[in-house]
Amino acid sequence: MDPRQRPYRSVLYIPGSKERALDKARSLPVDAIIFDLEDAVAADEKDNARETLKAALAQGGYGARVKIVRINGLDTPWGHADAEAVRDMDADVVLLPKVGGAADVDALAAITGDLPIWAMMETPRGMLNAAQIAAHPLLTGFVMGTNDLAKELQTRFRADRLPMMSSLGLCLLAAKAEGLIAIDGVYNAFKDGEGLAAECAQGRDMGFDGKTLIHPAQVEIANTAFAPSEAEIDLARRQIAAFAEVEASGQGVAVVDGKIVENLHVATAREVLAKAEAILALQAG
Numbered sequence: 419m420d421p422r423q424r425p426y427r428s429v430l431y432i433p434g435s436k437e438r439a440l441d442k443a444r445s446l447p448v449d450a451i452i453f454d455l456e457d458a459v460a461a462d463e464k465d466n467a468r469e470t471l472k473a474a475l476a477q478g479g480y481g482a483r484v485k486i487v488r489i490n491g492l493d494t495p496w497g498h499a500d501a502e503a504v505r506d507m508d509a510d511v512v513l514l515p516k517v518g519g520a521a522d523v524d525a526l527a528a529i530t531g532d533l534p535i536w537a538m539m540e541t542p543r544g545m546l547n548a549a550q551i552a553a554h555p556l557l558t559g560f561v562m563g564t565n566d567l568a569k570e571l572q573t574r575f576r577a578d579r580l581p582m583m584s585s586l587g588l589c590l591l592a593a594k595a596e597g598l599i600a601i602d603g604v605y606n607a608f609k610d611g612e613g614l615a616a617e618c619a620q621g622r623d624m625g626f627d628g629k630t631l632i633h634p635a636q637v638e639i640a641n642t643a644f645a646p647s648e649a650e651i652d653l654a655r656r657q658i659a660a661f662a663e664v665e666a667s668g669q670g671v672a673v674v675d676g677k678i679v680e681n682l683h684v685a686t687a688r689e690v691l692a693k694a695e696a697i698l699a700l701q702a703g
């Protein structure tokens with residue numbers, strides 16, 4: 419499947435140290451999992467977590483879910499050992515935290531070889547260097563680290579995320595320019611479904627592919643928000659049909675629901691249908 423068409427609606431963090439959560443994830447309807455060795459794992463558990471995760475991935479059972487391992491930074495006491503361990507794990511992607519520039523990605527690639535790399539975008543320097551990070555040949559995805567970003571920017575958390583908008587926008591521009599997957603940051607209040615749904619809707623409107631999550635209760639909300647709705651699917655079908663009709667009569671513009679439809683709208687409509695089909699295929703196993 420074209421990686422751009424693969425669904426990444428729900429991307430769940432699981433602490434690499436928590437065996438019960440590692441097991442539970444085998445049955446959760448998530449599109450991807452971030453197996454975390456960084457912030458979700460206490461310092462004195464780091465070495466054990468690496469071994470626990472290695473065993474869980476060797477055991478398998480995660481099906482079609484994309485397996486992403488977030489290591490500790492290479493400037494920490496655990497980063498190098500994590501990177502060396504990931505090389506031998508059954509992982510699809512290695513996720514590097516607090517990426518500041520393309521040189522950070524190079525340093526990881528020197529250890530992990532040709533394993534695809536995703537970058538946590540969560541520092542002011544990373545924001546300013548988003549374009550060069552996105553252009554790295556091994557980089558295939560961005561994950562927004564909105565907690566670290568808020569800390570570094572000394573912003574307040576607001577429901578409208580206004581203080582975060584320039585950073586989210588910069589990363590989206592860089593990701594789209596290079597054809598990367600772009601995943602939005604976490605919503606910390608994991609019992610607040612309404613707040614999560616609103617933030618997912620905002621992220622989807624902005625162009626993110628999905629949302630990082632911290633608790634199983636968040637999964638269905640993200641899966642719904644980042645999937646094409648029935649109304650979008652219906653509109654896409656009608657736009658394609660209407661355009662085909664006018665095109666056959668030598669015209670370049672159709673009108674559907676009082677709005678123009680040109681070939682670029684048809685391209686978007688085809689993407690909507692392809693995404694819906696990819697979700698169905700994933701669900702069918």
Ligand SMILES: CC(C)(COP(=O)(O)OP(=O)(O)OC[C@H]1O[C@@H](n2cnc3c(N)ncnc32)[C@H](O)[C@@H]1OP(=O)(O)O)[C@@H](O)C(=O)NCCC(=O)NCCSC(=O)C[C@H](O)C(=O)O
Pocket residue numbers: 430431432433438439440442443454457458538540562563564565566567603604608631632633634
């Ligand atoms: C937030 C939690 C600490 C809550 O844990 P807990 O109190 O155990 O929740 P529940 O009792 O409601 O759990 C119910 C069952 O679900 C399983 N569970 C819980 N969380 C997960 C999970 N993330 N993945 C899989 N399974 C999970 C429990 O084991 C229970 O199972 P069972 O007993 O079988 O019914 C906890 O949810 C948690 O630790 N979440 C992850 C936190 C995390 O990963 N944080 C780091 C990522 S956020 C970040 O760093 C972003 C970025 O870097 C930034 O800067 O923004």
Ligand SMILES: [Mg+2]
Pocket residue numbers: 457515538540563565566
């Ligand atoms: Mg972070």
